[in-house]
Amino acid sequence: WTLPPTAPTPPTRPRGERSSDRVRIGGSVQVTAGEIIDGDVVAIGGSADVNGEVNGDVVAIGGNMDLGPEANVDGDAVVVGGVLRRNPSARVRGEIQEIGFGGMGVPGGWRWPTGGMPGMFFGTMADRFFALVSTMARLAVLCFLVSLVLVFARGYAEQVGERAAEQPVKAGLVGLLIQLLFVPALCVTIVVMVVTIIGIPLLLLIPFALLAFVLLLLVGFSAVVYDVGRLITSRFGWESRNPYLIAAAGVVLVLSPVLLSRLVGFGGPFISPFAWTLLLFGLLVEYVAWTVGLGAVALLRFERRALTAPGNVIAS
Secondary structure, eight states, rough: OOOOOOOOOOOOOOOEEOOOOOEEEESOOOEOTEEEEEOOOEESSEEEOSSEESSSSSEEEESSSSEEEOOOEEEEEEEESOOOETTTTTTTSSSSSOOOOOTTTTTTOOOTTTTHHHHHHHHOOHHHHHHHHHHHHHHHHHHHHHHHHHHHHHHHHHHHHHHHHHHHHHHHHHHHHHHHHHHHHHHHHHHOOOOOOOOGGGGGGHHHHHHHHHHHHHHHHHHHHHHHHHHHHHHTTTOOOOOHHHHHHHHHHHHHHHHHHHHHGGGGGGGHHHHHHHHHHHHHHHHHEEEEEHHHHHHHHHHHHHHTTTTTTOOO
8 A cells, every 4th residue: 555646845945135225326236036135236327127125225326227027126127318117017016217318319319310420422312412401400400499498588598698709708707617527427316316205206307307407508508599590680781670580590600611511412422522622611500509608697696696695785
């Protein structure tokens, strides 16, 4: 007489060792199945791959987040500048927040010509035509945006334009300094918010900070091209009291080297060096206009703060 065979018991998966917060700057973080993290999991400049238990928040900045089938997150799952891929079996008890910066593309899904930048001059006729049309479309969009700035803040734009005309070199240096420091300052702010944990909800304000920076750039550029338009119309004796036409003339003048390079590009490979020279010069001119305008906005803002500071007396 023998005992009936019994079904084999499934092997138990060993639990991983418990550990505290897991933070990685400049790389990815991985929590494998069976691991228990008694704290938060943070990846800055990398991805977060979680397939274990996290008794806190999971944050990925500048990378993607993958929540596997055995992921169990007690806190929030926050992705900044990345994509969240979540298995249907993954559990997140807190909130799921995705903050992306890559969605502000050009409407209609425009792409570069088939040959890239060289295709604008050496590619097919269709590539060169696309380059010309895209530049003209950008010119039209800039004219529209500058007109909006004049509608809502014409007086302020005129003051910024005067400051840019009075101190172009100083405004350009200040604008360049702001551009160089903006991204590092933004990264440091994000790191501080993440490290302090309580600042994680404030990450939702980052897109608004980027929008404010873009608006300052637009106001400064509008002021510069409007001042350029007034200078051109007065120099050639074009009497026009329409501020929108004056601003449009300034935009056309600033973008004229780029437009001319697109037209010259139709001449073929033999004339392409001249077209490339015009293009680079035009891009430089446009960049200077944006930079000087941004610096003029900052200078005007600092001067107003200095005048309104306690103890200062404004002469009437």
